[in-house]
Amino acid sequence: MPPLDLHVAVFGASGAGKTVLLAAFYRAQTQPSFQEEYAYKIQAVNKAQGNQLLGRFYRLEEGKFPEGSTRFDEIEFDFFPRDLPEAAVRVHWYDYPGRWWEDEPVDAEEREAMRQGLLKLGMSQVGILLADGAKYRSEGTGYIRWLFEHFADECDRLRRTSAATGDEVSFPREWILALSKADLFPPDYGARDFEREVCRDADDQLAKLCSVLRAEHAFGHRFMLLSSVAAPADAQVDPRTSLGVRALAPAVLVSTVEGAVREAQATRKEKSAKETFFQGLRDLVQFVDSVDDFLPKRYQIVSKILRFVSIKDFASTRVDRLKKVREDALRRGDTFKAVLTGMVAALRDEEGLRAYHQNQ
Template sequence: MAAREKKIRRTPRRPAPRSRKLEQHIAVFGESGSGKTVLLSSFYGAAQDQAGREDSQAPQLYDLVADDTTQGDRLLKNYFRMENSAEVPAGNRFRAEPYRFTLSLRSTPSAAERKAMPVDAVQLVWHDYPGEWFERSVSGPEEERRRIEAFRALLVSDVALLMVDGQKLKDAAGEEERYLKALFHTLRTGLVRLRDEILVGGKELVRFPRIWVLALSKADLLPEMDVDRFKALVLEKAADELGQLREAIESMVVGDEALAVGEDALLLSSARFTPGRIAVRERIGVDVILPLAAMLPFERHVTWARRQEIPAKVARELAENAGTIGTGAMALAMFGARHRLPGRLGLISTALATVVPLLSKDMVQDAASLAGEKLRGVHDRALEKKQSLAAILTGFKIDLERAEREGVLRRSRR
């Protein structure tokens, strides 16, 4: 009996397998009527609209598919009703429903290629938080429970979009501060109201949305407004209220140095709306959402994790759990795991099991800061060698650079 017990004690415990998914969550916050439901329908409809995709000169390397067929069909119904009947979808009042999308490669990798890939799947989870829950009190205990559950579900998000309603901003022309101050006050009050329910025992959170992007919805109504003018307007008219919102968010997280509230900005228009017609293919910024959700957290986490003043557990969380797979595997996915890596990365073995532990902080930084001609060179090599995942991720970074040149996106330089 003793020998048997001794044998059991010597049996090693197998560690749980580490996920190889690049899974990014995005949370969308805005008042009711700010265009959140239309935006989601436009985002998915554009990904499925074959006629619209054929106009693009870029090679189509992937498909984006809703994991829940019923959800996907509902979004497509909204999209095609906008296109064919000029019918705007109704908002999700008092209901928070996450949507999960999977990016699948168009060319199926061989068994050897799949083994070498540091990522098995790329997924995006979209959390649409109802504006009504910021604007008014809940009706009872059941709705309060659903509100808290919805907010807890989106805590894994790295990126949050703060929707500024372009229609309301236009209506307040000359007095924009009235609308902007009220908006940020409403969002801050809603977060403060949730604070005690979200923080168990008052303990601040490590996992929490840390990149809060100012997003101007219905940007087609303000054609003279580029992203820099938009951000300047917000700071001119409501910098104090935006700062108070940031303080409310800071009070909920560990390591508030790793936090960007209103530092990034994006213009969004789900379609061009005219009387009797909705031009769904005349979008602004919608095609930037997936690249933003996939790449911005990686870039920002690497930058933040290099800072010595960030608490160790926050730096570790950002470095190891960013996008589920970790920053090292993300860097390899960008460069492609089966061909010689550029620069210092080329000096080490490209066998995946060997490379990931050997990636230094500088090497990961090289991947995060890849830009300009060097970025295009890595992207072109990935296309040439049919490294689809690397081509997709570097293509996402190219999309972000293009959006900045076009005045649609502005990333924080901090």
């Protein structure tokens, strides 16, 4: 059976840390210790891209931070269960260059690259907006307000520019707001604290951004802390110091399912205003055999996910239960259930609870 495809688009201004994040994301999840603890590992589909990412990370260990990307990159990662040969999930990572936010294309070739990149955004189930933790720490919520205003204006401009050329750009409907360089914050600072500050001090800007993206629930209820590496004064990088990197793919998975539930609920004429996500998920499971008939194409993978991960698994806060389900799946050779359940468990462990928070 071919792997499930998850598409994620990553946005961030120059210097926010997208390039370092990608290198740390790959390096952390290719290690035997990660495979032992989380029961899966990842592998770059393109060997050259994988080697490039590892090279970036090893240069980080020497204190050599890479320059930010100046082009639209698409990198594919396969997720393999421990000791099983078949890939279960393939993540398509779209990296939208920060420079494209700030400058016009330099020539026709770059203009075409931007056009092609924008078309791929419509395939993404989830978008990640990366806020620069160093700027947030020094400038406070004024920086967050600027980030939201700037991103909203840029998305609006991209939509209008694309429409004028006959290409209707479509942005992801589900979003995660992630704070990079989280090692700069106190050890007791979590994603819940970040959420509280943003919703308190930048609510008007959040509303504007949701309106521009034409998605009422796009921003304001999923938050992450991400620290690719710790960077002390001597610039000696310890690869064990990352935060939230292991929870990133699981957060994308869960956000995809949540998006599908909302899409399904929106198609029903009658539903309670107090209906919870899990009530909606239960209804979705009941009609899973026909789910592809009414879900948009980007969410059709959810019909497959829900055949392998139960409502109880999604709702469970007990890591021990999730790990038991995962290990049972490994023994049976059930590739999909092993990886998907392992991802849900990664959001429930100590690091996941600090690094990821959703308020709805």
